Amino acid sequence: MSSDKVLLHACCAPCLTNSIQELEDEGFLPVVYFYNPNIYPDIEYKKRLDELICFCKSKNYPLVIENGDLSLWKEICSPFKEENEGGKRCIECFKMRLEKSAQYAKANDFDYFCTTLTISPHKNTKNINEIGTKLEKKYDIAFLEKNFKKNDGFKKSLELSEEYNLFRQSYCGCEYSIRTI
Numbered sequence: 001m002s003s004d005k006v007l008l009h010a011c012c013a014p015c016l017t018n019s020i021q022e023l024e025d026e027g028f029l030p031v032v033y034f035y036n037p038n039i040y041p042d043i044e045y046k047k048r049l050d051e052l053i054c055f056c057k058s059k060n061y062p063l064v065i066e067n068g069d070l071s072l073w074k075e076i077c078s079p080f081k082e083e084n085e086g087g088k089r090c091i092e093c094f095k096m097r098l099e100k101s102a103q104y105a106k107a108n109d110f111d112y113f114c115t116t117l118t119i120s121p122h123k124n125t126k127n128i129n130e131i132g133t134k135l136e137k138k139y140d141i142a143f144l145e146k147n148f149k150k151n152d153g154f155k156k157s158l159e160l161s162e163e164y165n166l167f168r169q170s171y172c173g174c175e176y177s178i179r180t181i
Contacts, residue, residue, distance in 0.1 A: 034052055
């Protein structure tokens with residue numbers, strides 16, 4: 001069992017549910033970190049953030065909200081706007097969000113950083129963990145490699161989302177992924 005502090009990047013409350021529970025079961029002390037400048041449109045961003053705030057308050061989870069720079073996200077990801085979900089655009093988006101997470105974790109004396117992104121069956125866990133491992137070296141802050149979809153993690157997140165009556169989105173989040181629904 002661990003009692004290490006982990007900064008847990010979260011994209012939304014449904015993905016957080018089982019991920020944070022798993023970390024707590026392993027003895028980690030997670031702090032939720034919301035940094036998602038990719039979420040489009042503004043009303044969707046607000047819905048996801050509000051739901052995350054309410055869920056964290058109801059469970060007493062510490063939450064850090066970092067405002068994102070949509071123009072920077074667009075600069076990085078728009079060259080790949082025609083790619084399908086899971087392509088280069090997603091890789092660049094993961095890099096941007098995980099880099100900000102690593103920087104925050106390092107600056108605030110966390111033992112680890114990780115992300116709920118690996119719970120999605122639509123996300124490539126190997127790619128996400130490779131990005132985290134590279135950032136671990138760059139910022140000298142340990143990346144906690146996780147595959148939250150293992151052991152029915154995604155299914156459990158669906159069940160917990162229903163139990164807590166959480167808003168579940170129908171697309172990843174960016175303006176380019178919205179066309180896939």
